[in-house]
Amino acid sequence: MDIKDIIQPENLVHKRTPLMTDATLSYCPGCGHGTAHHLVMEVIEEMGIQQDTIGIAPVGCSVLAYDFMDIDMSQAAHGRAPAVATGIKRLWPEKYVFTYQGDGDLAAIGTAETIHACNRGENIVIIFINNGIYGMTGGQMAPTTLEGMKSSTSPYGRDTQLMGHPLKITELVAQLPGTYFVTRQAVHKSGNVRKTRKAIKKAFEVQRDKKGLAFVEIVSNCNSGWKMTPNESNVWMEEHMFPFYPLGDIKVEGKIVKDLVKELM
Amino acid sequence: MGKMRGAIVVDTERCKGCEVCVVNCPTDTIGMAEEVNGKGYHYAYMKYPENCTGCSNCAIVCPDGVITVYRVKTEK
Amino acid sequence: MGEIQLMKGNEAVAEAAIRAGLDAYFGYPITPQSEVLEYLTLQRPEERTGMVVLQAESEIAAINMVYGAAGTGKKVMTSSSSPGISLKMEGISYIAGAELPCLILNVVRGGPGLGTIQPSQADYFQATKGGGHGDYRLVVLAPASVQEMADFVDKGMELAFKYRNPVMILSDGLIGQMMEKVELPEQKERLTEFDPSWTITGKTPDRERNIITSLNLDSEKQYEHNMKLQEKYASMKEDVMYETFDCEDAEFLLVAYGSSARICQKAVDVARSRGKKLGLLRPITLFPFPTEIIAKLSRQVKGILSAELNAGQMVEDVRLAVNGRIPVYHYGTPGGKIYSPDDILKAIDEKLMGGY
Numbered sequence: 285m286d287i288k289d290i291i292q293p294e295n296l297v298h299k300r301t302p303l304m305t306d307a308t309l310s311y312c313p314g315c316g317h318g319t320a321h322h323l324v325m326e327v328i329e330e331m332g333i334q335q336d337t338i339g340i341a342p343v344g345c346s347v348l349a350y351d352f353m354d355i356d357m358s359q360a361a362h363g364r365a366p367a368v369a370t371g372i373k374r375l376w377p378e379k380y381v382f383t384y385q386g387d388g389d390l391a392a393i394g395t396a397e398t399i400h401a402c403n404r405g406e407n408i409v410i411i412f413i414n415n416g417i418y419g420m421t422g423g424q425m426a427p428t429t430l431e432g433m434k435s436s437t438s439p440y441g442r443d444t445q446l447m448g449h450p451l452k453i454t455e456l457v458a459q460l461p462g463t464y465f466v467t468r469q470a471v472h473k474s475g476n477v478r479k480t481r482k483a484i485k486k487a488f489e490v491q492r493d494k495k496g497l498a499f500v501e502i503v504s505n506c507n508s509g510w511k512m513t514p515n516e517s518n519v520w521m522e523e524h525m526f527p528f529y530p531l532g533d534i535k536v537e538g539k540i541v542k543d544l545v546k547e548l549m
Numbered sequence: 550m551g552k553m554r555g556a557i558v559v560d561t562e563r564c565k566g567c568e569v570c571v572v573n574c575p576t577d578t579i580g581m582a583e584e585v586n587g588k589g590y591h592y593a594y595m596k597y598p599e600n601c602t603g604c605s606n607c608a609i610v611c612p613d614g615v616i617t618v619y620r621v622k623t624e625k
Numbered sequence: 626m627g628e629i630q631l632m633k634g635n636e637a638v639a640e641a642a643i644r645a646g647l648d649a650y651f652g653y654p655i656t657p658q659s660e661v662l663e664y665l666t667l668q669r670p671e672e673r674t675g676m677v678v679l680q681a682e683s684e685i686a687a688i689n690m691v692y693g694a695a696g697t698g699k700k701v702m703t704s705s706s707s708p709g710i711s712l713k714m715e716g717i718s719y720i721a722g723a724e725l726p727c728l729i730l731n732v733v734r735g736g737p738g739l740g741t742i743q744p745s746q747a748d749y750f751q752a753t754k755g756g757g758h759g760d761y762r763l764v765v766l767a768p769a770s771v772q773e774m775a776d777f778v779d780k781g782m783e784l785a786f787k788y789r790n791p792v793m794i795l796s797d798g799l800i801g802q803m804m805e806k807v808e809l810p811e812q813k814e815r816l817t818e819f820d821p822s823w824t825i826t827g828k829t830p831d832r833e834r835n836i837i838t839s840l841n842l843d844s845e846k847q848y849e850h851n852m853k854l855q856e857k858y859a860s861m862k863e864d865v866m867y868e869t870f871d872c873e874d875a876e877f878l879l880v881a882y883g884s885s886a887r888i889c890q891k892a893v894d895v896a897r898s899r900g901k902k903l904g905l906l907r908p909i910t911l912f913p914f915p916t917e918i919i920a921k922l923s924r925q926v927k928g929i930l931s932a933e934l935n936a937g938q939m940v941e942d943v944r945l946a947v948n949g950r951i952p953v954y955h956y957g958t959p960g961g962k963i964y965s966p967d968d969i970l971k972a973i974d975e976k977l978m979g980g981y
Contacts, residue, residue, distance in 0.1 A: 285621070285623060287556045287595075290554055290555065292619065295620055297605055297619060298605040298617065299618075304614060308563060308613075309612065312565075314567030314612060317612065318611075322614050334828060335829045338697075338827060350834075350836045354828065356835050357825065357834065358696045358825055358837040359837065359838035359839065360689065360693075367685075367689035368690070369693060370686075370690050370693065372697055374677045374694070375694045375701075379826070379827055396683060396685075396686065397685075397686055397689070400682035400686065471610070472610070473573060473610065474604075474605075474606035474607075481609075514569050
């Protein structure tokens with residue numbers, strides 16, 4: 285069989301979702317942001333909710349998310365996306381509102397907004413991209429930077445005595461009654477991509493069913509910030525990030541489903 | 550018993566040469582071209598097209614969504 | 626004649642917000658304006674009009690909730706006092722940059738820092754000259770009575786939507802706390818239509834997506850955006866508002882707004898009863914500033930005293946309007962202390978001529 289016989293419209297199995305615009309993504313080659321963007325838009329396409337969805341872009345590498353996602357979007361001040369989302373969702377309760385944030389945005393400057401939106405149980409989806417570094421501003425230390433990990437502001441490695449331990453904000457918000465679904469996923473391998481897609485869909489269904497806040501953390505690489513090739517960074521992520529930030533569901537249907545006491549001790 | 554034969558089409562100008570698709574391909578179909586595209590990236594292509602099963606692993610993991618996948622069931 | 630009630634200034638704002646058909650109020654407690662939030666939660670406007678009232682976790686969260694809701698074309702407001710308004714400054718700059726309509730009430734207290742809870746007018750610079758970063762302006766309304774506190778909600782919202790700009794009601798602790806008779810407006814319907822050319826209510830197939838943002842990494846485009854904003858701010862002068870008292874034959878002029886104006890009104894009455902030709906100009910919009918009327922009066926009077934509850938802020942704008950024609954002095958009591966009509970007359974005596 286010739287290749288051109290296979291490449292026929294009736295044989296199409298996968299193509300890029302039309303809900304991503306034609307703009308070339310501004311992310312570095314191999315960055316998990318791109319994959320995460322596509323998954324969110326695929327879920328919105330599948331659920332048929334493009335005209336009812338409003339997204340909020342953070343400050344960070346994905347500040348320009350609104351150039352890539354073909355939905356109505358608002359940019360938000362650094363860390364404030366959950367408050368912006370609250371303002372929108374409280375006034376448009378039938379719309380789907382989600383924030384898309386990085387680790388600096390969500391777990392440093394935005395900690396109060398994150399905790400309180402979760403505590404109020406705002407009926408929104410929070411997509412949290414955790415790559416343990418401040419990518420956009422040139423690779424500084426983030427609250428989620430691992431102990432010993434080097435960054436431009438921890439050039440000798442994160443010293444927990446001086447700078448505190450990496451913050452597991454996802455486990456924190458899981459303990460609040462307002463969160464209904466809390467999960468941690470990845471997008472570096474195809475198996476993970478499929479799981480993450482399901483998790484994102486579940487998150488939007490939680491919003492549809494008005495159950496509370498759905499929080500999806502995606503542990504991602506930052507090959508530029510970590511100074512590696514994309515594939516090297518994904519291997520490093522598996523070896524170093526995943527043991528500290530283990531993948532899997534943390535809270536499902538309002539109940540914590542793993543032994544946090546054991547894990548956090 | 551049918552066998553899956555697949556083929557991918559890469560938008561070579563949008564490919565950033567990250568090679569994540571290469572390591573996700575279960576059949577070692579994908580390689581990186583010697584040539585570079587307009588942005589200077591070596592783009593991905595089907596080096597061993599006869600291996601492709603159209604599993605879509607490459608397409609779903611691609612951060613830039615540059616891969617389109619086709620698949621057909623053959624008779625033998 | 627509408628419904629008359631005896632209310633505190635803060636309560637009047639809250640009641641007027643419900644009646645103006647506002648869609649939401651996001652706030653945080655701080656003295657001397659917590660009554661706004663308290664009154665609203667007590668009134669249950671979600672049952673009266675469906676209006677959302679939410680106590681946010683901070684003033685920063687509140688202004689960002691306003692930003693979110695304003696981007697969807699809804700009528701929203703927040704309120705705070707001086708230190709809390711400082712917290713909102715980044716958010717206000719974003720709202721101005723993104724050209725969103727909203728109302729921000731500042732019930733000013735003595736500063737700087739945590740300061741005091743007593744009234745002051747020391748946030749004039751912050752309100753009219755920026756406060757937040759960048760080349761932006763707010764429409765600033767300065768009420769001098771409980772009635773104006775109520776009236777300026779609908780008026781402010783109207784201006785906010787006319788210009789797609791944040792509007793600040795610059796009040797103070799005296800007006801916020803005092804009780805006066807107020808005629809309340811009729812209940813207005815809440816908005817049911819939202820401009821599809823810019824509001825983010827969900828991209829329907831008939832249009833492109835709308836993006837609310839103040840970011841532009843292309844400096845050429847950001848320059849053009851800034852020029853457009855400047856044109857907008859210049860055009861606001863058609864909405865300037867002020868009030869004059871006994872200015873027709875005045876030889877000396879007081880310029881004062883808000884609580885200061887109330888005190889100065891008494892000073893004018895006393896001066897006139899002594900045969901002295903004193904007048905008062907009360908700016909009602911602090912931006913746009915009533916430059917033209919002050920310039921006109923500066924050709925008539927011999928000297929001006931800018932009376933403010935601060936160390937000297939509006940006096941600079943008065944001097945700019947006067948442009949060196951006649952002497953302009955400042956008299957003020959910062960830090961929450963309030964001067965009396967006698968203090969004004971003494972200040973005129975000391976600074977301007979005439980033995981008042």
